[in-house]
Amino acid sequence: MATTIALLPNQDPTLVDAVERAGGELAELTAASGLVWTAGPDDFPDPLPDNVEWVQLFSAGIEEFFTAGVVDANPRVQFTSATGTFAPTVAEHALALLLAGVRAIPEHLFADTWRQQEFFPKVGTLRGSTVAIIGAGGIGRALIPMLAPLGARVVAVNRSGRPVPGAIETLPVTRLDEVWSRTDHVVIAAPATPATKHLLGAAELAQLKPTSWVINVARGSLVDTDAVVEALEANQIGGVGLDVTDPEPLPDGHPLWTLPNAIVTPHDSNPPQRRVAAFADRVAENVARFAAGEDLIAKVDPVAGY
Known part of the structure; x- marks a missing residue:
């Protein structure tokens, strides 16, 4: 039957x-x-x-x-x-945001003159870098093999600490504090729960490198938006790529729309x-x-x- x-x-x-x-x-x-x-x-x-x-x-x-x-x-x-x-398409979007940021594509797009010497210090590469994936579930598992050919290493963070294939190390979420200072870039792909609200705030941003890019393809609530704006305005980090924001939709006139080190896409990582x-x-x-x-x-x- x-x-x-x-x-x-x-x-x-x-x-x-x-x-x-x-x-x-x-x-x-x-x-x-x-x-x-x-x-x-x-x-x-x-x-x-x-x-x-x-x-x-x-x-x-x-x-x-x-x-x-x-x-x-x-x-x-x-x-x-x-x-x-929807993990493969969202992971693809995360990679696009990360590559665009590391290569300073947003600033290049708005340039109206040849600024080679100015751009040289801002243009990086994923080769040899360490990317932390916070919430290494389906999206993280799809992203890791996309990063591998580019020469990037991955430190995965999940709830259990159970090893994630392709990551050089997997840490349980209880050891998340260890991650920020040892990574070059961060991809946030964790679920939105009361425990993950403002998972990335001022204290975490302060531990990142001045060249670090933060990518969020999860939910806007995982990131403290005000803290991110302050860090970007102070050039404390390299930049952010956000497919999700808090608030969402991101209001017209919000600083994230005009900051040169911010890429905002309207929650369309899953076509x-x-x-x-x-x-x-x-x-x-x-x-x-x-x-x-x-x-x-x-x-x-x-x-x-x-």
Whole structure:
């Protein structure tokens, strides 16, 4: 008998196909054992029918579902996020921001005269550098092999300290304080939780090198924006590449828009045209696992908050 799956609130044909090729059968929510939810928390069905045992969320970052009480309100239901689904494209964006910063591309773009001698001290290379990846999950694991051909070494930081393939060293988050002073550049890819709010602030920025670039492709709340602006204005670090900001959207007139050592992209590291196709692969994999009674990918930990 096929596993019954509700697909709400939108039934994109690509996702319909993903459910069916995994052996699932589309059903109404009141008759489904699983739910693939393609929107945010605002219209999430509350309460969930007792027949629903598993919910697949479309987002990798699911802090809004915790804030709304969706996950905590349903302890009997297994939730899975889209963590790792979009990792390759986000890692690619992180690399682009890092390379652009290290090579002083933003300042070159706005130059209107030949300033070779002025630019020479600002132009660096990733070759021989150490890049710290804070939150070395799916994005970090995708980024490491992108950095390797460029000659960069990676120090990975994750919650457990369990070794990450390709990293020269993996540290548990409890040893994060050791990282700042020994790295050349930082990529932040950790989940947003109360424990990670302002993970990078004035004290951490003060330990970085004056040539260090900080890249954030996680959530804006992980970085103290005011502290970053002060560090940039004082040329305390090399610069920042931010695909996410706090506040978000970043208001018009904010200093980050005009600082020459800041690159801001509007939370588009995961191109919209690739999202559904990438998510469909995760849906198919987890529907098949759910039907077979196997462990699901990216299970949400209500205690950890992601």
